[in-house]
Amino acid sequence: MRLGVLTSGGDAPGMNAAIRAVVRQADALGHEVWGIHRGYQGLLEGDMAPMPSRACANILQRGGTVLHTARCAEFHQTEQRALAAAKLKAAGIEALVVIGGDGSFRAAEALQREHGVACAGIPGTIDNDLPGTERTLGFDTALNTAVEAIDRIRDTASSHGRLFLVEVMGRSSGMLAVHTALACGAEAVLYPESPEDSYENLVSQLNANWLRGKRSSIVVVAEGDTVGRAVAVGERLKLDHSLDLRVVVLGHVQRGGSPTAIDRIWGSRWGCEVVRRLDRGERGFYVGEVAGALVAQPLARILEPQPAPPGDLGRLVSVLAR
Ligand code: F6P
Numbered sequence: 001m002r003l004g005v006l007t008s009g010g011d012a013p014g015m016n017a018a019i020r021a022v023v024r025q026a027d028a029l030g031h032e033v034w035g036i037h038r039g040y041q042g043l044l045e046g047d048m049a050p051m052p053s054r055a056c057a058n059i060l061q062r063g064g065t066v067l068h069t070a071r072c073a074e075f076h077q078t079e080q081r082a083l084a085a086a087k088l089k090a091a092g093i094e095a096l097v098v099i100g101g102d103g104s105f106r107a108a109e110a111l112q113r114e115h116g117v118a119c120a121g122i123p124g125t126i127d128n129d130l131p132g133t134e135r136t137l138g139f140d141t142a143l144n145t146a147v148e149a150i151d152r153i154r155d156t157a158s159s160h161g162r163l164f165l166v167e168v169m170g171r172s173s174g175m176l177a178v179h180t181a182l183a184c185g186a187e188a189v190l191y192p193e194s195p196e197d198s199y200e201n202l203v204s205q206l207n208a209n210w211l212r213g214k215r216s217s218i219v220v221v222a223e224g225d226t227v228g229r230a231v232a233v234g235e236r237l238k239l240d241h242s243l244d245l246r247v248v249v250l251g252h253v254q255r256g257g258s259p260t261a262i263d264r265i266w267g268s269r270w271g272c273e274v275v276r277r278l279d280r281g282e283r284g285f286y287v288g289e290v291a292g293a294l295v296a297q298p299l300a301r302i303l304e305p306q307p308a309p310p311g312d313l314g315r316l317v318s319v320l321a322r
Contacts, residue, residue, distance in 0.1 A: 001279070003033045003096070004043075005022050005033055006039050006040070006067060008069055012101075013063045013257060019051075019099065022271040036048040036096075039071075042068070046091070061264070063256050084115075095283070101127060104124075121286030123286065127173050130288070131307055132286070137259075139175070142176060145257055146176065149253065150220070153218065157217070158216045162246060164245065168254065170223055174191025174224070174309055177191040182313055184220070186220045190202060192226050199227050202233070285298055286299055
């Protein structure tokens with residue numbers, strides 16, 4: 001069997017581990033893999049080439065994706081998906097492995113449903129916002145990167161007695177924000193799924209901390225928070241309370257860097273599992289992790305609502321900020 005593999009959407013540390021595992025597990029089972037460059041954009045342009053085992057040497061530890069990636073707006077059109085199906089057929093590719101997040105899996109689901117292309121997914125996004133899996137590749141690395149950065153900010157915040165608002169990524173999900181806040185002992189966190197997500201609540205939390213004698217604070221702000229992005233929240237706080245505060249937007253720093261051991265291990269396990277399932281004739285699924293176990297979900301599960309972070313994490317942040 002000839003398989004195609006692509007990475008799509010925002011890159012995530014651990015994607016290379018998954019690519020390597022797909023290629024080498026396929027090789028071990030007597031299948032051939034073609035690498036498709038620049039995600040669905042490259043597929044539409046026929047930008048693909050055979051990817052032998054040796055092409056995956058020394059990529060396990062590297063961040064980003066050796067296949068490159070893209071956000072491909074054209075792929076929202078069914079005619080473009082038909083063109084992609086034709087390109088795969090012409091190249092003799094019988095099944096497509098998609099490593100990406102929500103948008104990439106939705107595209108794969110449509111490609112299979114409308115045009116009969118056999119698709120399989122490996123969750124790759126720092127946002128950790130996919131239904132049916134408690135982990136996505138890159139989340140652990142991005143979380144550790146954000147925590148390390150905030151530990152550094154903590155030193156200067158406490159030296160100056162300042163308030164820092166630190167914005168983390170996550171698209172419309174607060175998963176990265178709330179885990180970061182808990183891991184770095186933030187005084188408060190703003191994230192969209194929080195039942196207490198309001199400007200007024202933030203102000204009262206900061207006041208309570210001041211009365212307890214805290215002279216510096218870190219507030220983690222999810223980029224998709226409904227109160228506003230960190231810069232806007234900071235401007236409002238400055239106007240209302242004339243505070244000495246600083247804003248840091250961590251941005252794409254969170255997307256780069258060498259993957260953690262956890263992201264390498266899950267990239268490797270998922271890459272192998274996807275190929276083993278395709279080898280057994282399974283189609284239309286994505287792999288994931290639930291309660292520590294490797295699972296597979298029907299591709300159509302991607303259409304379910306985005307999962308919320310565990311309900312107690314936000315509450316723990318405020319309890320532990322005392
Ligand atoms: O989905 C991953 C992600 O990093 C989100 O957290 C963020 O909102 C988005 O991608 C940024 O995308 P881009 O790199 O295209 O600006």
